[in-house]
Amino acid sequence: MRNFAYQRADSVDAAVAAHSGQSSSFVAGGTTLLDLVKLDVMQPERIVDVRSLPLYDVERLDDGRLKIGAMVTNTDLAHHPIVTENYRVLSEALLAGASTSLRNKATTGGNVMQRVRCPYFRDGVSACNKREPGSGCAAIGGLNRSVHAVLGTSDQCIASHPSDMCVAMAAIGATVLVSGPNGEREIDFLDFHLLPGDSPDKEHALEADELITHVVLDAPIEGNRSHYLKLRDRASYQFALASSGVVIATEGGTIRDARIALGGVGTKPWRAQRAERSLIGKSAEQASFQQAAELAFEDAKAYEHNAFKIPLGQQAIVRSLTTVTA
Amino acid sequence: MSDYKHGKIIGASRSRIDGPKKLRGDAPYAADHHLPNMAHAYGVFSTVASGRITGIDLSEARAMPGVIDIFHHDHFPSLYRTPSTFKQENKVDETRLPFEDAKVHYPGQFVALVVADTFANARDASYRVRVDYEEDEAIATLAQAMERGEPTPHADSGHTRGDPDSAWSDAPHRIESTYVTPMETHNPMEMHASTAYWDKGDLVLYEASQGVVFARNVMAKVFGIPPERVDVRSPFIGSGFGSKLWIWPHAVAAAAAAREVGRPVQLVVPREEMFTTTGHRPPTHQTLRLATDANGKLQALSHDGINTTSMVNTYVEKTGSCTKSLYACPNLRVSHATLPANHGTPTSMRAPGAAPGLFALESAMDEMAEAIDMDPLEFRRANYTETDESLDLPFSSIHLMEAFDRGAEKFGWSKRTPEPGSMRDSDEIIGWGMAACNWEALKMDCDARVSLRADGTAFASCATQDIGTGTYTIVAQAVSDITGLPLDRIEVELGDSSYPSGPVSGGSWATATTLPAIAQAARNAIDALKTYATGDGGAFSGSEADTLTFADGTLSDGNGKSVDYAEVLNQLKLANADGEAHTPAATNDEYSFRSFGAHFVEIRWDPGISNLRVSRVVSAIDVGQVINQTTAANQVEGAIAMGIGMALFENTEYDSRSGRPVNNNYAEYLVPVHADQPEEVDVILLDHPDYAFNEFGARGIGEIGITGLAAAVANAVHHATGKRIRELPITLDKLMVT
CATH class of the missing domain: 3.30.390.50 (CO dehydrogenase flavoprotein, C-terminal domain)
Structure with a gap:
C-alpha cells in the first residue's frame, strides 16, 4: 500500500467536491479498494470516505419502487423485510456472496463498483488492458477457468464481473442514482456496467467525480x-x-x-x-x-x-x- | 514398559489448557511482539521465474519517509549456509540464503528488503523499488518439467522385493494407472513472521516455527556464532502444516537486517509469497501397476513417483513410503525421482509422501478390485498383513482389520450396491468409497524438565512446540499422571530453544517423543523431593528416600505420616524440586512401528447442476493409546477437512508462460470452508496402547487422518458417476455430463 491522503466527507456535495479526478477514490466498506491498494494495483493519492454520508435508508417509493441508499450494507439489505418479501432473488444473491464479515462491511454502492478478480489484473505485473491500457490481456491464453467470462468478452479483456448482488439487480431491473459536479442523474442499471470492448479500463457509466447515492429497484412484478x-x-x-x-x-x-x-x-x-x-x-x-x-x-x-x-x-x-x- | 498404571487422566477428554489465553488474546504470536524502537521490513519479490537481476533502482524508495535501509544482493552481510543435516538438527529445505547473488530461481524470491520505521512505510517504499531482470525461460509446471528433462532417481528412498515387472506381466489380472496430484500450499492462518533483535551479539528471534531447536541451530550456523548465543521463541503458532518446520529465507533476512540496522526488526511474509518462499507440497506424477492372482491376492505392485523440486535444492516427495508395507505382496517396487522447476523449494506438508501416495495407491486398489469384480473392502482384507514386508519385521501393533470392521459397520458399508450410479436420492446420485490410511510412527531424542514448586504447582518445560494440536495439554496430562496433581496446578512452557531440547513438531512424533521425557523428568523431580525430605531438617529426616511414596501431591512413609510436597519444600525454604530427563530416539528393533486406519466416505453428485459435496465421513483410526480424546479427535477431524480440500479444491496454479503463480491468495486458492464440511463426521479412535513403542503406548495422530481421504473421495466419486478421476483436484468440470 502506498500512503495516501484521507478525507471523511459529511455530505454528498462535500464528497463530490473532495474527489478530484483520476487520483481519487471513494471508499465505503473498502472490501475491494483496500485489497487493490494493498496489492499496489490501485494507487489513489486521495481517498474520500463516504461511509458516514446519510445514505442508509431503504425506502418504498409511491410508485412501488424500492430506493436503497448506497451505504446500506449487504447484510442489512439481504435481511430487510421488504427485500426478503418482494425481492427474494436479491436477498439470496447477497447472502451467496463473500462471507458474513465482508457483507457486514460491503455496501450497496460499493458492490456495484466491485472490480474483477482476474489474477492477471490483480498481480500488478501481467499484461492487462484494464490496469494498463494497451498492454494486452494475459488471461487470453492463460489460466482462465474460474473468474473469466464466456459472454460479452473482447479480445482486449475476458474478466467476468464478480458481483452476485448486481446479477439480482439486473434481473429485477433497477436505476442507479448518481451525484456529481453537474448535479444528479439517473442511469439504467443495465447501462451502468460497460462491456470491455476496446477499452476495458472503462468499466462503468460514471462520469468524473460522480458518486452513486442510491439504487432504485423496479417495482416487483405482480405474483412473481x-x-x-x-x-x-x-x-x-x-x-x-x-x-x-x-x-x-x-x-x-x-x-x-x-x-x-x-x-x-x-x-x-x-x-x-x-x-x-x-x-x-x-x-x-x-x-x-x-x-x-x-x-x-x-x-x-x-x-x-x-x-x-x-x-x-x-x-x-x-x-x-x-x-x-x- | 511402564512400571506404573496410568491413571484416568491419560486418555481423558480435556479442553486445551492454552485455550483461555488464546481467547483472551494473551497468547503472543511471532508478529505480536512490538519491541521498543522496532523497525519493520517488507520484501521486494521477484516478478520473473528465472533469470538474473541486472539492476536495482532505489532512488525513489530511498527518498520515502521512514526508510532506514534497503538490502539486496549488493548490499547484504556475508553469511554462511547451514550444513542442513537432520542429525545435527540444523536442517532446512532451502539452503540458499536470501540475497546471495543476482540469480533468480523462482517467482516470489526475495530480491530486496526495505527496512523502515513502520510497516506502512516499509511496504509503501517497497513498491517503489525498481528491479530490472534478464529473464530466462522458466519451467513452471510439472508437465513442462517432464517435457524438458529426465527425472533424477533417488534410490535411497526406494525399495524392491521379488520381481514386480515379470510378476505383473505374468499375472492373470492386472491394471496400470497414472495419477497426478497438483502443487498444494499449506496456507496456515498465521503468516510466517520473524521478530528479531540482537543484544550484545546474542540473537533473539520470535519466529512462527514448528521447531525452535532446529531454528536456533540454523541461525547459529548462518551467522557463525555458537548456538548458546541464539534464542528462538515460538510459544504459539497459528498452525504450520509443515511449512514452519524449517527456517526459510525471511527469517535470515529479518535477523540480518536487525543486526545491520541495530534495531529490532519485524518481517511478516505476505500471503502471496507464502505460496512461493515458504515451501509447498510439490506436484506428483505416479504410475502404479497392480496384479493379482485368481483369488484377489496381490502378486505384483509397483509405484513409481516423480515430483518437481526447486533449482536450488532437492526435495523428494516419497509417494511410495506407505506402498512398500501396507499390503502383503511378494513382488513390489517403489521408486522416487525428481525434476527441477522454477519454484521455491518444496517441503513437508501434512503427511508428506503418504497423502499424495495413498491417493494413488488407494485409488489403484479400488481399480484393481473393480477389475476382479471384488468388493473394495474385501479386496483390502484379502491382502492384509501383520508383517512389514519391506523390513521383514512384524508390526508392533496393528488393528487395521478392526478399523475396517468398525468403520464399515458404523458407515453401513454392507448396504452399498456396487454398480456405479445405482444409489440415488432425488436429484442426487450417492457414491460410497473407502480407503485405508497409514503413517509411520517415529520418535526422536528428547530432554525435559519438571519442577515441583513450593506453591503447590508443577512446572514443565521442553523446547518442543504446541502448533495448535494440544501439546501443552497432553504434557500437563503426563505430569498429572505421574504426580497426581490436577491440570489447573500444572504450568507448561514450550516453544523456547533455551528450554531442554525437544523435538520438531512434525511427523506425528511430538507425542511419542515428548511424553516419556516429561514423565521421566516428573519421576526424577519426585526423587529429588524425597532426597530433600529425608535430608537434614526435612519432613522425613532420617528416613530412607526409597521408603517414601508420592501420590496425589503427598509424600508418605508407610507408617501413617503424610506431608504435602509444598510443605516439604517450604519447611526447607526451597523453591522447588527439579527433575530433568533424556529419552532416546531409539526404538525396539524387533518391530516395525506404524499407524493404520480406514476412511469411509459418502459423496453426493447432483448432475443437473454439477454439484459435488462430501456428505458423510466415518474414519476408524489405530494410533495406539490416545492421550486426549478431545484433541485427538480434533486432529483427525481437521485432517479430514484438509483431505476434502486435497480431494476437491486445492491446486496452486502456475502460468506456463510467465512462470508466476496465479491463485496465490486466500480467495482463489480454495480450501474447504465451514459450508463444505460433511453433515456427519464420525471419528472412531481404536485406542489400543502400543507399549513396545513407548511407555504411554501412543504413536501420534497429526498426519494419519489426511492419508487416504482423497482416494476415498475419488472412489466414492467413481461409485456415483462411473468416472475415475486420476488427477486431483476432482473439480466439477471433470465430472460434468455435457
Missing part, C-alpha cells in the same frame, strides 16, 4: 417468484463459476413474465433477454427452460479452460427456473 442459484467449486466464499437470478410470474402454468440474469459467465451482470422472451407464453416445463438456457448462451465464446461454464450456466438457468415454477 424469484430465486438466485450460484454454482461454484466450494460451497461458500467463492465467486460464481456460473449463477442465475430469475424472476418469473406464471398464470395457470403459463409464463407471463420472465427475467433472467447471469453471473460468473459475463463481463458484466448479464441479462439474458432473448432467453426471457422465449419463455413468455410458454408452459413452465423443462423443454422451455432448456430452450431458454440455450438461447442465453447462443453467443457464448469459450476460452482455453472455461468451456464448461456454458453448460454450467445453462444448468443454473434450468434449475433455477425449475425451482421457482415448482
Whole structure:
C-alpha cells in the first residue's frame, strides 16, 4: 500500500467536491479498494470516505419502487423485510456472496463498483488492458477457468464481473442514482456496467467525480417468484463459476413474465433477454427452460479452460427456473 | 514398559489448557511482539521465474519517509549456509540464503528488503523499488518439467522385493494407472513472521516455527556464532502444516537486517509469497501397476513417483513410503525421482509422501478390485498383513482389520450396491468409497524438565512446540499422571530453544517423543523431593528416600505420616524440586512401528447442476493409546477437512508462460470452508496402547487422518458417476455430463 491522503466527507456535495479526478477514490466498506491498494494495483493519492454520508435508508417509493441508499450494507439489505418479501432473488444473491464479515462491511454502492478478480489484473505485473491500457490481456491464453467470462468478452479483456448482488439487480431491473459536479442523474442499471470492448479500463457509466447515492429497484412484478442459484467449486466464499437470478410470474402454468440474469459467465451482470422472451407464453416445463438456457448462451465464446461454464450456466438457468415454477 | 498404571487422566477428554489465553488474546504470536524502537521490513519479490537481476533502482524508495535501509544482493552481510543435516538438527529445505547473488530461481524470491520505521512505510517504499531482470525461460509446471528433462532417481528412498515387472506381466489380472496430484500450499492462518533483535551479539528471534531447536541451530550456523548465543521463541503458532518446520529465507533476512540496522526488526511474509518462499507440497506424477492372482491376492505392485523440486535444492516427495508395507505382496517396487522447476523449494506438508501416495495407491486398489469384480473392502482384507514386508519385521501393533470392521459397520458399508450410479436420492446420485490410511510412527531424542514448586504447582518445560494440536495439554496430562496433581496446578512452557531440547513438531512424533521425557523428568523431580525430605531438617529426616511414596501431591512413609510436597519444600525454604530427563530416539528393533486406519466416505453428485459435496465421513483410526480424546479427535477431524480440500479444491496454479503463480491468495486458492464440511463426521479412535513403542503406548495422530481421504473421495466419486478421476483436484468440470 502506498500512503495516501484521507478525507471523511459529511455530505454528498462535500464528497463530490473532495474527489478530484483520476487520483481519487471513494471508499465505503473498502472490501475491494483496500485489497487493490494493498496489492499496489490501485494507487489513489486521495481517498474520500463516504461511509458516514446519510445514505442508509431503504425506502418504498409511491410508485412501488424500492430506493436503497448506497451505504446500506449487504447484510442489512439481504435481511430487510421488504427485500426478503418482494425481492427474494436479491436477498439470496447477497447472502451467496463473500462471507458474513465482508457483507457486514460491503455496501450497496460499493458492490456495484466491485472490480474483477482476474489474477492477471490483480498481480500488478501481467499484461492487462484494464490496469494498463494497451498492454494486452494475459488471461487470453492463460489460466482462465474460474473468474473469466464466456459472454460479452473482447479480445482486449475476458474478466467476468464478480458481483452476485448486481446479477439480482439486473434481473429485477433497477436505476442507479448518481451525484456529481453537474448535479444528479439517473442511469439504467443495465447501462451502468460497460462491456470491455476496446477499452476495458472503462468499466462503468460514471462520469468524473460522480458518486452513486442510491439504487432504485423496479417495482416487483405482480405474483412473481424469484430465486438466485450460484454454482461454484466450494460451497461458500467463492465467486460464481456460473449463477442465475430469475424472476418469473406464471398464470395457470403459463409464463407471463420472465427475467433472467447471469453471473460468473459475463463481463458484466448479464441479462439474458432473448432467453426471457422465449419463455413468455410458454408452459413452465423443462423443454422451455432448456430452450431458454440455450438461447442465453447462443453467443457464448469459450476460452482455453472455461468451456464448461456454458453448460454450467445453462444448468443454473434450468434449475433455477425449475425451482421457482415448482 | 511402564512400571506404573496410568491413571484416568491419560486418555481423558480435556479442553486445551492454552485455550483461555488464546481467547483472551494473551497468547503472543511471532508478529505480536512490538519491541521498543522496532523497525519493520517488507520484501521486494521477484516478478520473473528465472533469470538474473541486472539492476536495482532505489532512488525513489530511498527518498520515502521512514526508510532506514534497503538490502539486496549488493548490499547484504556475508553469511554462511547451514550444513542442513537432520542429525545435527540444523536442517532446512532451502539452503540458499536470501540475497546471495543476482540469480533468480523462482517467482516470489526475495530480491530486496526495505527496512523502515513502520510497516506502512516499509511496504509503501517497497513498491517503489525498481528491479530490472534478464529473464530466462522458466519451467513452471510439472508437465513442462517432464517435457524438458529426465527425472533424477533417488534410490535411497526406494525399495524392491521379488520381481514386480515379470510378476505383473505374468499375472492373470492386472491394471496400470497414472495419477497426478497438483502443487498444494499449506496456507496456515498465521503468516510466517520473524521478530528479531540482537543484544550484545546474542540473537533473539520470535519466529512462527514448528521447531525452535532446529531454528536456533540454523541461525547459529548462518551467522557463525555458537548456538548458546541464539534464542528462538515460538510459544504459539497459528498452525504450520509443515511449512514452519524449517527456517526459510525471511527469517535470515529479518535477523540480518536487525543486526545491520541495530534495531529490532519485524518481517511478516505476505500471503502471496507464502505460496512461493515458504515451501509447498510439490506436484506428483505416479504410475502404479497392480496384479493379482485368481483369488484377489496381490502378486505384483509397483509405484513409481516423480515430483518437481526447486533449482536450488532437492526435495523428494516419497509417494511410495506407505506402498512398500501396507499390503502383503511378494513382488513390489517403489521408486522416487525428481525434476527441477522454477519454484521455491518444496517441503513437508501434512503427511508428506503418504497423502499424495495413498491417493494413488488407494485409488489403484479400488481399480484393481473393480477389475476382479471384488468388493473394495474385501479386496483390502484379502491382502492384509501383520508383517512389514519391506523390513521383514512384524508390526508392533496393528488393528487395521478392526478399523475396517468398525468403520464399515458404523458407515453401513454392507448396504452399498456396487454398480456405479445405482444409489440415488432425488436429484442426487450417492457414491460410497473407502480407503485405508497409514503413517509411520517415529520418535526422536528428547530432554525435559519438571519442577515441583513450593506453591503447590508443577512446572514443565521442553523446547518442543504446541502448533495448535494440544501439546501443552497432553504434557500437563503426563505430569498429572505421574504426580497426581490436577491440570489447573500444572504450568507448561514450550516453544523456547533455551528450554531442554525437544523435538520438531512434525511427523506425528511430538507425542511419542515428548511424553516419556516429561514423565521421566516428573519421576526424577519426585526423587529429588524425597532426597530433600529425608535430608537434614526435612519432613522425613532420617528416613530412607526409597521408603517414601508420592501420590496425589503427598509424600508418605508407610507408617501413617503424610506431608504435602509444598510443605516439604517450604519447611526447607526451597523453591522447588527439579527433575530433568533424556529419552532416546531409539526404538525396539524387533518391530516395525506404524499407524493404520480406514476412511469411509459418502459423496453426493447432483448432475443437473454439477454439484459435488462430501456428505458423510466415518474414519476408524489405530494410533495406539490416545492421550486426549478431545484433541485427538480434533486432529483427525481437521485432517479430514484438509483431505476434502486435497480431494476437491486445492491446486496452486502456475502460468506456463510467465512462470508466476496465479491463485496465490486466500480467495482463489480454495480450501474447504465451514459450508463444505460433511453433515456427519464420525471419528472412531481404536485406542489400543502400543507399549513396545513407548511407555504411554501412543504413536501420534497429526498426519494419519489426511492419508487416504482423497482416494476415498475419488472412489466414492467413481461409485456415483462411473468416472475415475486420476488427477486431483476432482473439480466439477471433470465430472460434468455435457
